[in-house]
Amino acid sequence: MTSNHPAQQAGPSGAGPSDVGPPEADPSDVEEILSLQDVSVVYEPVGAAPTHAVRGVSAQIARGEFVGLVGESGSGKSTLGFAITGLATAPARIEKGRILFRGRDIASMDQDSLRSQRQGGFAMVLQSGMNALNPVRTIRKHFHDIFAAHRHVPRARREERAAELVGKVSLGPEVLDLYPDQLSGGMRQRVTIALALSLEPQLMVFDEPTTALDVMVQHAVMDTIRDLQASEGFTAILISHDLGIVLESAQRVLVMHDGEIVEDAASADILHRPRHEYTRMLLSHYADPRAEVVTLPGLEDRAVLRSDDPSDASAENPASSSPEPADPSAEPPDPSAARSAPAAPAAPPAPAASSDGASSRRAPVSRLRSGGTELRLQGVSKVYPAARRSGRAVRAVDDVSFTLEPGGATALVGQSGSGKSTIAKLITGIERPSEGTVHLGDTSVGDLGRSGLRDLRRTVQMVFQDPYAALNPLNTVEYTLARAVMNLTDVRRDGARRRVRELLETVGLTPVEQFTGKLPHQLSGGQRQRVVIARALACDPQVIIADEPVSMLDVSLRAGVLSLLRDLRESIGVSLLYITHDLLSARLITDRILVLHDGKVVESGPTARVMRAPQDDYTISLLDAIPNPRRVLTP
Amino acid sequence: MRYALRKVGLFALTLWAAVTLNFLLPRMMPGSPADAAIARLSQNGPVTDETRAAVEAQLGVPDGNILQQYLAYLDQVIHLDFGISYAFYPEPVSGLVATALPYTIVLVGTVTVIAFILGTLLGVLAAWRRGTWLDALPTVGGSFMNTFPYFWTSLLLLFFLGYVAHLFPTFGAYSATAVPGISWDFFVDILYHAALPAVTLLITSLGGWIIGMRNAMINTLGEDYVTFAEANGIGGRTVALRYAARNAILPNLTGFGLALGGVVGGSILVEQVFGYPGIGFLLFNAVIGQDYPLMQALFLMITVSVLVANLLVDILYGVLDPRTRR
Known part of the structure; x- marks a missing residue:
């Protein structure tokens, strides 16, 4: 009860001995709101070995700062966030160290005083705002529960205060009457922010606040968070795996790796003068898809035909390796010319080494030899009838036409609900088009019967977004792949076993013997996605549809899977339909792009040209929604 | 409210189906209560035609076609009239x-x-x-x-x-x-x-x-x-x-x-x-x-x-x- 008294803010006087924090970039006499001193968090699950998720972390956060906490999955960033907000519960335990919030140690506080700290103290916005609201309570009741718990708003003012709070996150008072399932994902996350704000916190921890949201919504929610931080003046800690989002918002960034903070510096320094190699590695996976030349480690732009040494690229900042990001509107679109020019056939056919690449990119040799199948959509529409008499029919795909040539790579880009996944369903025969035709070579997919569809599986295969869900956790890699081989081809016994080994080699899971007996949970996310790709290749398909294949993977694993997808076109001549909302990866591995909005193609053309000189407003807004730290931080 | 009405409607439909099944199932079974009673009697000796007629009269043999029987059955169900028990004769x-x-x-x-x-x-x-x-x-x-x-x-x-x-x-x-x-x-x-x-x-x-x-x-x-x-x-x-x-x-x-x-x-x-x-x-x-x-x-x-x-x-x-x- 005494906690939110101003007298308590005096500092860490009573709580500990001389409090010497590590030297900071700006050691002015700003008041510290949070001080982490050698904090370690351990997970102690029953019947399993303990895991040290956070090891000896120290950091100081000043009042009013906007700090980013960045790391890949398993880095301990969320664990630290939960510890800071007093939410670390079994099996997690704060092993040692002190978490001083305004001088009082949270780590050793009992539940009741912790609870009273939450009003006027620290608040948290969770990763999946989608599920952070109780489905059986209206939004109004959520606010009233908080007001009732802390009694910091007089009863007569509560209704007015709740309306005011949802107003701060750009929602109208009518949402108070609604249940969570009546709100969109972005609205729900706004409501959770408003709820956290209702505590009048001095420190707010945002744990991946926009990860589950669509790019455009992501952008808008981040804008709201930044505006609120400025207007309400709380201290903010933004936890994210996305360095781009963090750099765009935070003044200072803590980079976390394997439970330790490996770098703590101002955002501009992180971007321009990263000191730790892990930070440099993270940065190297960011690039502006609008740039003239786009490279990632192991994935150099295909317009550049003279790459020097791509294997060394992981250690360098793309800002230094590529020419300065040009203003797309100022320059004429011309790299498309360089792109389409068949420069490569002149080059000697290089051995299929995945790290090297630029020289022999052009000709899909094997598919040219075997003929190949063209995928052609003509005026395709898909209308889903109204769910109820009162509802309206949904036109998920509206008059879409395009051709995917053998060995080609086309990106379908758009936010969720744009119809891109429906197109995948139409091509694989899961859905039939309401109008228009889908042709694979001479076959009309929409007219296929049951057995025709089974044959279609040999021609078209899919790679799914979530490699966890796409593999049966009880089957070994060998079993999974052998089933695919035997279901779709006539190869049996030793032949099937040989084929499995071949597939594993194709997707770069070598030495093969190490992987055949593994179960999915024993593999990393990237390895799992490679197994999914190997399974798709089992029957030597002509077309692979990859639906957001890297969106669930850590950035350091993405490039490997992307380059595998790209190299498959050259090595076995398969053509690729790449469905994504991520324009950077689309730029890197596809030749052509279709931008979808509300089921319609709003723009299409060579990928580089569309990105560098977008014509449609929607394409432009998609490009603008990409976090771009350089836009903010470059002087 | 719409939800509740929908549920009640569904309930009425299921109820009708259940009542009808209860009518049809015994009629689809081979034999009849009278046959069962006569079979039991026949263990003690031959059953004469008079005995058979008496048993059937006592148990009641359905008359009219199946539709008439069905309507009569529905009428009885509505009035909660399920006839006379055999085991506790003559209790209704x-x-x-x-x-x-x-x-x-x-x-x-x-x-x-x-x-x-x-x-x-x-x-x-x-x-x-x-x-x-x-x-x-x-x-x-x-x-x-x-x-x-x-x-x-x-x-x-x-x-x-x-x-x-x-x-x-x-x-x-x-x-x-x-x-x-x-x-x-x-x-x-x-x-x-x-x-x-x-x-x-x-x-x-x-x-x-x-x-x-x-x-x-x-x-x-x-x-x-x-x-x-x-x-x-x-x-x-x-x-x-x-x-x-x-x-x-x-x-x-x-x-x-x-x-x-x-x-x-x-x-x-x-x-x-x-x-x-x-x-x-x-x-x-x-x-x-x-x-x-x-x-x-x-x-x-x-x-x-x-x-x-x-x-x-x-x-x-x-x-x-x-x-x-x-």
């Missing part, structure tokens, strides 16, 4: 059912409701205080009691508390000397006789509710909305009841609906062991005595009560879970 079936029904509803119905409420509360407590003795005791105890077959439990209770210790009566719904009527003495006597069967039913059904609720609640405790409520400093009791338990109870309601529907079917074994004159007891005797009118009436009633219970739970679900209303 409706009278027999009306006598047995209150006993079963009071005994099995009350116990089912108590078991659900008590089991759910214990389950909430066990999940909320996970890992403490408040968790271990109901969970381990519940699964232990669940492993007892209930006729075995009832025999044990009957033998030790009834026969050996003479603490409780061993038979019937009321004492032979009691005067049935609305009086305090008779009410106490009823409770006294219902104690052992009730305890048997409670012991064997409680564990399932405890464990079901505990597991559902442990799942909802891991949900983000519970973590977020805690992060907002909402008090423990509110989080446990209004956030975690409130959501955890939803799937259990379906099970409760099924259990409630089963109440009218009675508990054949328990009623049989304790000689309790409820529906289960009646059904058992109807089957033994090949009492077709009684069986048909009982089956129809059991079906209808399952439907009614499900309708009630569906509507309750709609009240408790806003997502189902849309």
Whole structure:
């Protein structure tokens, strides 16, 4: 009860001995709101070995700062966030160290005083705002529960205060009457922010606040968070795996790796003068898809035909390796010319080494030899009838036409609900088009019967977004792949076993013997996605549809899977339909792009040209929604 | 409101289908009650045509075509006229059912409701205080009691508390000397006789509710909305009841609906062991005595009560879970 008294803010006087924090970039006499001193968090699950998720972390956060906490999955960033907000519960335990919030140690506080700290103290916005609201309570009741718990708003003012709070996150008072399932994902996350704000916190921890949201919504929610931080003046800690989002918002960034903070510096320094190699590695996976030349480690732009040494690229900042990001509107679109020019056939056919690449990119040799199948959509529409008499029919795909040539790579880009996944369903025969035709070579997919569809599986295969869900956790890699081989081809016994080994080699899971007996949970996310790709290749398909294949993977694993997808076109001549909302990866591995909005193609053309000189407003807004730290931080 | 109307409409349709099936099924079976009676008689010697005619006249042979029969049947169902019982000749079936029904509803119905409420509360407590003795005791105890077959439990209770210790009566719904009527003495006597069967039913059904609720609640405790409520400093009791338990109870309601529907079917074994004159007891005797009118009436009633219970739970679900209303 005494906690939110101003007298308590005096500092860490009573709580500990001389409090010497590590030297900071700006050691002015700003008041510290949070001080982490050698904090370690351990997970102690029953019947399993303990895991040290956070090891000896120290950091100081000043009042009013906007700090980013960045790391890949398993880095301990969320664990630290939960510890800071007093939410670390079994099996997690704060092993040692002190978490001083305004001088009082949270780590050793009992539940009741912790609870009273939450009003006027620290608040948290969770990763999946989608599920952070109780489905059986209206939004109004959520606010009233908080007001009732802390009694910091007089009863007569509560209704007015709740309306005011949802107003701060750009929602109208009518949402108070609604249940969570009546709100969109972005609205729900706004409501959770408003709820956290209702505590009048001095420190707010945002744990991946926009990860589950669509790019455009992501952008808008981040804008709201930044505006609120400025207007309400709380201290903010933004936890994210996305360095781009963090750099765009935070003044200072803590980079976390394997439970330790490996770098703590101002955002501009992180971007321009990263000191730790892990930070440099993270940065190297960011690039502006609008740039003239786009490279990632192991994935150099295909317009550049003279790459020097791509294997060394992981250690360098793309800002230094590529020419300065040009203003797309100022320059004429011309790299498309360089792109389409068949420069490569002149080059000697290089051995299929995945790290090297630029020289022999052009000709899909094997598919040219075997003929190949063209995928052609003509005026395709898909209308889903109204769910109820009162509802309206949904036109998920509206008059879409395009051709995917053998060995080609086309990106379908758009936010969720744009119809891109429906197109995948139409091509694989899961859905039939309401109008228009889908042709694979001479076959009309929409007219296929049951057995025709089974044959279609040999021609078209899919790679799914979530490699966890796409593999049966009880089957070994060998079993999974052998089933695919035997279901779709006539190869049996030793032949099937040989084929499995071949597939594993194709997707770069070598030495093969190490992987055949593994179960999915024993593999990393990237390895799992490679197994999914190997399974798709089992029957030597002509077309692979990859639906957001890297969106669930850590950035350091993405490039490997992307380059595998790209190299498959050259090595076995398969053509690729790449469905994504991520324009950077689309730029890197596809030749052509279709931008979808509300089921319609709003723009299409060579990928580089569309990105560098977008014509449609929607394409432009998609490009603008990409976090771009350089836009903010470059002087 | 639209939701409730839709459910009621669906209920009416299902009810009609059940009533019609109850009419059709016996007519699709080979043979007839008269054939069965004559077959039994023929074991003692040849059956003359006069005897056959007499049996058929006594049991009643349907007249008119199937549609007329169906309409006559519907008319009888509406007037709750199910004919005369064979086994308890010449009692009308409706009278027999009306006598047995209150006993079963009071005994099995009350116990089912108590078991659900008590089991759910214990389950909430066990999940909320996970890992403490408040968790271990109901969970381990519940699964232990669940492993007892209930006729075995009832025999044990009957033998030790009834026969050996003479603490409780061993038979019937009321004492032979009691005067049935609305009086305090008779009410106490009823409770006294219902104690052992009730305890048997409670012991064997409680564990399932405890464990079901505990597991559902442990799942909802891991949900983000519970973590977020805690992060907002909402008090423990509110989080446990209004956030975690409130959501955890939803799937259990379906099970409760099924259990409630089963109440009218009675508990054949328990009623049989304790000689309790409820529906289960009646059904058992109807089957033994090949009492077709009684069986048909009982089956129809059991079906209808399952439907009614499900309708009630569906509507309750709609009240408790806003997502189902849309």
